Each structure stands twice: as C-alpha cells, then as structure tokens.
Amino acid sequence: MSPVSDADVPALSDLLDGLRVVSIPLRTRFRGIDHREIAYLAGPSGYGEFAPFLEYQPPEAARWLASAIEAAYEEWPAAVRETVAVNATVPAVDAAEVPAVLARYDGCTTAKVKVAESGHHPADDLARVAEVRNVLGADGLIRVDANGGWSVEEAAASLERLAAYGLEYAEQPCATVEELVELRTLLAHRGIEVRIAADESIRKAEDPLRVARLGAADIAVVKVAPLGGVRAALSVAQECGLPIVVSSALDSSVGIAAGLALAAALPSLDHACGLGTVELLEGDVTTDRLVPHAGSLHVRRPEVSPELLDRWTAAPERVQWWQERVTACHQVLTQA
Template sequence: MTGSPDLPDVSDLLERAQVVALPMRVRFRGVDVREAVLFEGPSGWGEFAPFVEYDDREASRWLASAIEAAYAAWPDPRREVVPVNATVPAVGPDDVPAVLARFDGCATAKVKVAESGQTLADDLDRVAAVRDTMGPSARIRVDANGGWSLDEAVEAIGKLAAYDLEYAEQPCATVDELARLRKALARNGIDVPVAADESIRKAEDPLLVARLEAADLVVVKVAPLGGVARALEIVEACGLPAVVSSALDTSVGIAAGVALAAALPGLDHACGLGTVSLFERDVARQPLRPRGGVLVPGRAEPDREALAALAAPDERQRWWRERLVRCHALLADGSPR
C-alpha cells in the first residue's frame, strides 16, 4: 500500500518509540545535538524529528511522514541512484576542506550563508574556499534560509555570483519577496536562479510559489510535507524542477528523502541528502552517506547497539513522547493537510 496509511493507535507508536540524540560534528542550523524519535512498523522504520521550535500543528506533518514510512509502501523508484550534494555549514574558510572531505565524490556543494552574527564578507570567504577546494567544474549553491532582506539579497547574490552559483536557495523569507527578487536580479543582469525551500515546506499554501512565479525551482523535504506521497503531489502541482533535501535526518529519515528523489519524474540537480556526514555517529548499521557522490534507494536499518548508545536522556525521552501524543491527536482530528 502506498500513500497515507490508517492512523495507528498512539499506544502502539509509544511502545515502539526510541528517542535518540546524535551529536553533530559541526554546529549546524544552531543545532549541536540532533534529537529524533524512531519507530518500526510493518513496512520498516519511520522518523519523527521536527525541530524543537516548531509548533504541534507543523510538527504533526512530520509524524504523518514517519507513520507513512513505517506503515505504508513508498513509490517504485524511477532511477537506481540519486546524486547528492555536500553541505557546508557556516564555518570559516580554513575549515571548508575538512568538511568537504566527508562527502565522498560529491561534485555539488550547498553552502550556508546569511548566518546570524556573520557578515557578507564571511559568506564570500566561505564560498571562495569551496570553489578553490572543489575546482571550476563543481556546482555551488547557497542557502540563506530566508535571512536576507530584498535589498540585501540583491547585493549578496550579485557579489556571490562571481563564484558561478547554480542557484540561491530561499534568499528572502516571504514568497512576495522571492517574486520581487527574481525581477530585481533580472533588471540588474544577475543570472542566478532562485529556489524556494521554506516557502514550500512551511507554507499553508505551498503552491503559491508557482502561482506568483517566485522561484525557478523548488526544494522539497519529505517530513515537513507529510510524507513521500504528499511531497510527490506538491512537486507535480508546482510544475517546477525539484531538489530533494533533508532536515538533519538520521539515515532513517534520509531513506525517505532518497525514496522521493528516486520517484520524481525528472531529477536535474544533486539532492541535499548527504547530511548524515555531519553527525559524529548515526543510528544505522550502514549509514546513508554518499559514496561516489550518490545514494542508492532502500530502507535504513537501525543498529540496536547504536540506538542504545545514542538514547536521549530521560527528560528528553518524556518531552518527545508527550510531543508525539499531541501531534497524534492532531492527526486523529484530521489536521493538518
């Protein structure tokens, strides 16, 4: 069965739930330790790991995705491998080579920019170091996570364009700003495509981006959209090229992202699914880290010893279980969609 399964009883999920805490190699998106709830169902393992600041309504989509993974089947893949990009956090330029070395064979890099407390000069130095390390043939994209105003984005992208950007991901926070930015870049002769991420996965109306012509492509993440089947529906409805990315998932969550990328009708860009390399240790027997720049579709199987070693402290176990119960109640009430 593909698509949305029947909602399992919350007691069943709680009985199966394993709460883990994975230390990061490098601070990323303000996170030093990534927490997640994993549970096994008849189809395999699912992952429930919305960021702690998300409210229950938003987080319940992540639970729907985890339930789909554990209790339903994913679509058949259209391709045998999925190309993957390296991910470079907001590190100094001297640290860039060591970060890139963790992503075997990746010919594309996504570079975090617009980090709080840093400057455009920091971003330029980081992107320059990536270009120097990877060479002229590599693809480089930047991700601002909506951190720039419209004017700041025009200035920053104009300067970063010197490093031959593949695209700029979510340079501004709102869909309206993205639409105006595309026009401003065109007026200024800055040939850098705009990608929408948060404007898809955090939006009440993820199709607004396409209607307002606010992006050249969309970045989709399985968990925030409610699962592989729902993400496929959104990509099809948007009618724009898609890049599949992760949300600091363990290998269990990454497997869902790879399933989506493998099922897309077209895939012209490397996907942001190599972030397991940012963890000191993963939960899987065979962590889903890129080899030769690609990942292979398939389920991730957690290692029981790793689950025990990475178990979250008791107070965090309680916090996540209570959150799961609240989000399950929202799903039982029929929201969100």
C-alpha cells in the same frame, strides 16, 4: 494542508509503544544546535523518523509525524532509478574549515553553502563560498542557502557579490513568497543571473504550490518530512511543475531513506539532491549509513541497529518530552 486522514493514523498507544529517542552529536554546530534529537516509530514496514526541530509547534510538527507514520506503516512509491546524485553541505564555518568539510563527501561535485547566518558578516559568506570554489574547481557547482535570512535588497547585494564565484542557484534568499517575486524582478533588472530556489516557502506553507503560481522561484526544494511523507511530497513535486531538488532536514539514515524514496520515484531529476547530511552527524542508528560514494547514494532502506539505538539513547527527561510531543501531534492528526 492536511497530510493524512484520521483513518490512516494508528492508535497513540501503538506509536508510543514502539517509540525510541536518540541524541546524536553533530560534527559542526548547525542551526544553533550541537546535538540532533530524533524519535523513531516502529511499525510493520520498519522505522519512521520523527524529528521536527525543537521550536516547531504541533500544527507544523504533525506533518513530520505523518511522514514517520507512512514510513513505519505503509509502502513507498516504486523507484524509477537506482542511484541519486547528492550535494555536499557546508555549514556556516570559517573559510579555513571548508576543505575538511568537503573532504567528508566522497566524489560530490556540488556543494550547498550556508550563508546569512545570524552573527556572521557578509564577508564571511564571501570567503566561505570563495574557498568552496577553490576546492571544487571551475567545474563544481555551488548553491547557497540563506534560510530566508536576507531582505530583498540584502539578497540582491549579496547575490551580486557571490555570483562572481558562479552559483547554480540561491535557496530561499528571502523569507516570503512575495519577497522572492520581488527579488527575481530586481535581479533581472540589475542583470544578476542567479536562479532562485524555494524551500521554506514550500515546506512551511499551507499552500505549497503558491510559489509556482506566483512565479516566485525557478527551482523547488522538496523535503519529505515537512510535507507529510513521500507520497504527499511526490504530489507537490509533480503539481508544481518546477525542476525539483529533494533535500533533507538534518536526518539520520532512516530519514534520508525516505528522501531517497522520493528522489527515486520522481519522473525526472536533473539536479543533485541535498541528501548527504548524514555526514553532519557523529553517529547513526545503522551500520549501513547513507553517505555518498562517488557523489551518489544507492537507493535503499538500511536496517536499524538495536545496539546503536541503545548507544545514542536520549536522557529519560528528553524521552518523556518526545512522548508528549508525539501525543500533541497525534491529536492534531486525528482532529484534522
């Protein structure tokens, strides 16, 4: 999947001239990290966020650069809604920490709960989800996210236990598309009524529409940066034919604004979106942080603060690392 043509890629010198890199601490350890490093590109349309996780290699990370270029140099599609409902995100914390995590998300009645984390026991997942249900009450919606961490049999067994707490859906319970197909069949055979959402099987795939063609999921989770930008993600969302949940990748408000632009442009949007993750960060690069109020985000693009960019500036050796990463990804895009 090539997200951008050579003709659309600015000169490398232009990207590096406007590059800023920050390191923002997390409130809770997430995906094995306690600081989020983010690079920003400055362009005529504003700032674009470039923050593929550190282990992603240039062929995959280049899509994230294409998304940042789009944000900095182009215009996003027209919005058809002014607000977007969002979910709270509960990392793989002890059950006792759940109330404090959920308290950060003003008015959110849907929660995504991380499960299948390395080093955690299934009983930990069960206790975490049980406490989320206790805090949200009977009317709250709970979705779990395994990030592909279960085998098919582990997923079926875990979801049978977790289903007792009422699940809206399970996100990426297994790693591959084929496993998702097998899992859906097994759940139906066992009478376990849990819908399946695909995330990594879309955003990390060369063919993001394969999930829909093979009937591997009931819901598609779509993220802007890994798919190469708002317009590319909108195309995938429209072509897959599944209900859409727009989500983020531990973004600052700059990246969340791109996710909001996608959610605002979708013809229909029936589920709360995973765009409340700014609450996982201790800081931001804008004073107009995109955090939920009354369970929703107002669609907008906040102004970036030069003072906050300075406050969170990364160490010089990390800035150099990101400059080299932009260079490698730029090469991928210009050779596509």
